[in-house]
Amino acid sequence: MSNVFYQEKFQDRHNGPRVEEIQEMLGYLGLQSLDQLIDQAVPSQIRLKKALALPTALSEKSFLVKIQQIADKNKVFKSYIGQGYYDVTVPAVIQRNVLENPGWYTQYTPYQAEIAQGRLQALLNFQTAVADLTGLEIANASLLDEATAAAEAMFMLYSARKNKTANVFLVTPNIYPQTLDVLQTRAVPFGVEIRVADLEEENLTEDIFATLIQYPAADGTIKDYTGFTAAAHEKNVTVCAIADLMSLALLTPPGEWGADVVVGNSQRFGVPMGFGGPHAAFFATKEAYKRNIPGRIIGVTSDASGNYALRMALQTREQHIRRDKASSNICTAQALLAIMASFYAVYHGPQGIKNIAKRINDLTKLLDKALQELGYEQINEAYFDTLRIAVGDHVGALKSEALNNELNFFYHEGMVGISLDETTTFEDIETIVRVFAKIKGKSWNDVDLRGLTEQLESSIPSEAVRTSPYLTHPIFNSYHSESEMLRYIKSLEAKDLSLCHSMIPLGSCTMKLNATTEMLPLTWARFGDLHPFAPVDQTSGYMQLINELNDWLSEITGFAKMSFQPNSGAQGEYAGLMVIRAYHESRSEGHRNVCLIPASAHGTNPASASMAGLKVVVVKCDVYGNIDVVDLRTKAEEHAANLNSLMVTYPSTHGVFEESIIEICEIIHQNGGQVYMDGANMNAQVGLTSPGFIGADVCHLNLHKTFCIPHGGGGPGMGPIGVAAHLVPFLPNHEVVEISGEEGISAVSAAPFGSASILTISYAYIAMMGGEGLTDATKTAILNANYIKARLENHYPVLYAGANGRCAHEMILDCRAFKSVGIEVSDIAKRLMDYGFHAPTVSFPVAGTLMVEPTESESKAELDRFCDALIAIRSEIAAVETGEIDQKENVLKHAPHTAEIVSADEWNRPYSRQTAAYPLSYLKVNKFWPSVGRVNDSQGDRTLICSCPSIEEYMEA
The missing domain is CATH 3.40.640.10 (Type I PLP-dependent aspartate aminotransferase-like (Major domain))
Structure with missing residues (x-):
């Protein structure tokens, strides 16, 4: 038949092996067909009897047409809803070079520090910015969202409480409702009572172990909590604050008025609302809690040559070690979004952040003045960015007029809440004033906005005004032009191995292709700029996407x-x-x-x-x-x-x-x-x-x-x-x-x-693959795994297999026998870096092993390159086993090798520079150099430095 009607399938781009490669791999396995392999690997009693009933797969072009039609159903009104979510300006240099860059979004969690120094530095910057702004000593490298961060704080303070009979968590009534909702969920299993009551000293009863403050409060008000915090501490009650990170550029940081923990959301630092996420929550606390803090902490240490190096400290894979005794079940954080927020802080610097915060506050003060000129009562005396206007029976009319002008406010019990953000302009204030004036039967021209700008008074009480410096490290004061910022981003990106460089064969982690077409809609305004609490008639595009994805995933599962x-x-x-x-x-x-x-x-x-x-x-x-x-x-x-x-x-x-x-x-x-x-x-x-x-x-x-x-x-x-x-x-x-x-x-x-905005990615994947494509991807993943197993099993024992000798989509290579000659599985992991690969999963689920998963997206050429590397490493181990090479002075123990080490004038190792850097010929064409040598883990745990140190601090440590 003529191929005039041929339509290229997306699955042919997603799946790595070509048709001829599949046949070659099947031949290596002694099989005739892919279905024959599946019959051997997957028990017949669990096989589905019918194909997946999913829509016909779309081409990439057809998908983009469809997703644009869905996006157009979302109405992006100007959002003044607040409640923890704000419109932002994402610096284009960060959007293009981080959020939209596979060199940043395809990396794995930095468990192999030597090839993750770029994102480790960006995350250390995040920790530093958070610690500086909150006024506390230590911060982690992000949590999932503000509400769950508050729940993590509650659990940490509950576990560390001095009075073990106390079980009440005292929560301010002036808290975001979604946060209280999550707290209620997390409290139930532990018998913690959430008591919502005013934060007054007389309410600090003996059964309370900790208290929670929203700062500024949910309604926008600002109070001084110094006295309350001191009273709480006198009664052995710890204090957690939920803080708005942007406001802390102007407000006294909670750490300075005594808070033990400060949590919140870094979304305002250049991350779109995205109908709710993803955004990086932050968690800062006192040094005393450094071994209790949930999530990941990035720490400063040195490499084998004594050079500055970074690593994940203390909690690395804690849940795999402590299991049911772990302080948290957190595995995934929001690293990419924390990295964006950190670059936002670097790009703007302390003065730039302060300017943004001040502009928000000044425009809020201007709006306050204007609304009062119109005869409205504005309730909040002290505020940062949020006003509460009493409108009584006019709520309905005001809401209708606001919607006519494509404005969303927050409505609650005869009050209208208006929260401004960094995207708000003077012209926006004019529009808001016009809406409120019409309800009063007045003209907005009755208010002289330009004149009012000369009459603005402080809305922040003197005792709440920040006087301490922040973001003082040179990193936050060096890269404010776009040229410098671009080079800084690229300098860090160059230190990280990602899927741009090679396969990441992590068992149980499935590092597969993230196709460009799947990623495109993510940054469209009609997906990125929607507030999660926007009226439902403005979100029908998202609702269609979520409902269809629900149907598809229900069919798949x-x-x-x-x-x-x-x-x-x-x-x-x-x-x-x-x-x-x-x-x-x-x-x-x-x-x-x-x-x-x-x-x-x-x-x-x-x-x-x-x-x-x-x-x-x-x-x-x-x-x-x-x-x-x-x-x-x-x-x-x-x-x-x-x-x-x-x-x-x-x-x-x-x-x-x-x-x-x-x-x-x-x-x-x-x-x-x-x-x-x-x-x-x-x-x-x-x-x-x-x-x-x-x-x-x-x-x-x-x-x-x-x-x-x-x-x-x-x-x-x-x-x-x-x-x-x-x-x-x-x-x-x-x-x-x-x-x-x-x-x-x-x-x-x-x-x-x-994290609704990233649902667009999975929606795209299923829409373009269809039922047949998804099934073929599964079969290909199983083929790739079994091909690797067959190539490696004569070199490394494969620990487990099914009844017919086949594995599923991953396998475990047993490296425990090498300990007899001093070679640890970690040595193999580090040596793989010299070959340009990220290590498979190390010592999980069995200590001393490597768990390998290739995914369906890798071609036969890439699988062979990976196998060749592991076989070559096995030969290097064999040289140690025979005594040809010393057990301590060998290429594995010194791995990974940096360009600095290999090019140094002095070389006194018992193997050649060629062996160190170019053990296989393909490396001469395409070499990824680790930026540091083997990282000193124990030093990092002994001396925990988790914010950007000065040269003097680093040398002293």
Whole structure:
């Protein structure tokens, strides 16, 4: 047939191997077809009987036409709603060179510090900016959103409380409703009482362990909390403040009036609202809490040559080590957005930030004066950016006129709230005044705005005016022209290995292609500039996208409905368990509190179970890495009266499709429990099987893994949950935007649909792949993994395999035997950097191993290059085993090798410079140089420096 009607398929661009390469790999495996491999790898009893019922795949051009039509249904009015979300101006140099740049958005979490120095520096800048602005000693490298950051603070202060009988968290009534909603959710499993009461000394009763202040308050008012904080500390009550980061350029930082913890959202630092996210929350605290702080901390240390180097400190993969005893289940942060916020601080510097804050405050004061000239009563005496205008019975008329002028205000009990932001102009003030004047039957010309600018008085009380400096480090005072800023961004980007350079073969993390077309709509104004609490008739584009994505993901998972509120995989785990908890309570079985978790599970599983108030009981695995069904049945029956759930990953964390998974689900159901499936390995299921078909009741999906949202150096993530029909009534609701029924659990994150703007990416992926394309991607991922397994298994033992000797989409290479000659798995990881690769997952789920996942996006050439590197490294290990090379002085122990080391005048190592830098020929054509040598981890933990140090401070440390 003529190819005149041929239409190129997006899947042919997404999947790496060409048709001829697939046949070559199948031949290497001794197979005739891809379906033959799938039959060997995936148990027949779990295979779907029909193809996915999804719309026909769109071409890239057709998709862009469709998504533009959807975007056009969103109405982007000028937003003055506030409530923690503000319009921003994203500096173009940051938007183009960070947010839209795969050199920044495709990196993995910086667990391999030597090839992540760029984003580590950007995150250290974020920590420094937060610590400076909040007036506290230490900050982490971001959390998910403001509400969950407040919940993390509550839990940290509860765990560290001096009075162990105190269980009340005293919360100001003047708090954002979404934050209170999330606090209520997180408090339930621990028996913490959220007491909403005025922050007065007489309310500091003995049963209170900590208190929460919103600063400025939700209604925009500003108060001095110095006396209240001192009174709280006298009674051993700790103080947490939720602060507006932009306001702290003008207001006394909470750290200076005694706050123990300050949390908030860095969205105002150049990150679009995006209908709710993603945005990087911040968490700052006192040095005393440095080992309790949730999330990641970037710390300063040195490399093997004594040079300045950075690493993740203290909490690195804490949940995988401490599991149910972990202080948090956080795995994904919001690294990319924290990086954007940090560059915003660098670009504007202290004076620029102050100028922006002052302009916001001055325009707010001007509007205040103008509205009072019109005869309105403005309630807030002290404020930064928010006014409250008493309009009484005129609310309806005012709202109608505001909408006619495409303005959104915040309406509450006869009051109109107006929150200004950095995009507000003098002309905007004129428009607002015109609207209010019309309601009074006046002309806006009755107000001399230009004249009023000469009469503005301070709206910030003298005791609340900031006098201390901030952003004093040279980094924040050096790059204010676009040329300098561009070069600074690029200098950091050059220090990081990303998917731009090579495959990132991380087992259980699915680092696949993030196609350019998938990413384009993300920065369109009609997706980026929408406030999450905008009137529903302005958000129909988002609603169409979310509803269609719900239908598609429900079809893919075999579930009845999805909730898009969880904005990370770990938060999805927590949300799913809380839904199960609510289901049991609805059946008068709230006593069910035992969660069975296999020994091989992701560390976030037991940490999430603990957060949900569950007792973790570990189930053994057999010698083949599968769940020990006999032990599972014994423990399920033993705890039948109290069995809440089983948390299971499928395929298993050991990279195998367990044959007994349906029986496993049946055992749990027979004993009154529910099955929670961890969706981390969904990339091996799509189109072949599904959680619902297997028998699971709830599953979270890592959209930042299987469905192409990029990792962004450690986030953003999205972890929506799908549930079976009987759990649908209990899906998360939201205090501001109703999205579930009366039985729904309270919110798990700040925005109703989590990090909504990045849903556009997964929507694009599914729309352009279609059911057939998604299924082919799964098959290709399994092929790529089995090809690597076949190439490497004669060099490295592969720890587990299925009944037919095949793995799923990943495998575990056993490196433990090399310890006998002094070679650790970490040495292999560092040496891979010299070959231009990020290491696979190190020592998880089995210590001393590498877990490899290639994904479907990698070509045969790239797979071979990776295999050649590991085989070459095996030869280097062999030289140590035979005694040809010393166990301590060898190329692995000194890896990685920097350009500075290799080009130094002196070279006294027992191997050549060529061996160090160019062990395989392809490296002479395309070499990625690690920017530092091996990082000194122990020094970094002994001397924790987590903000940008001066040269003197660094040398002293």
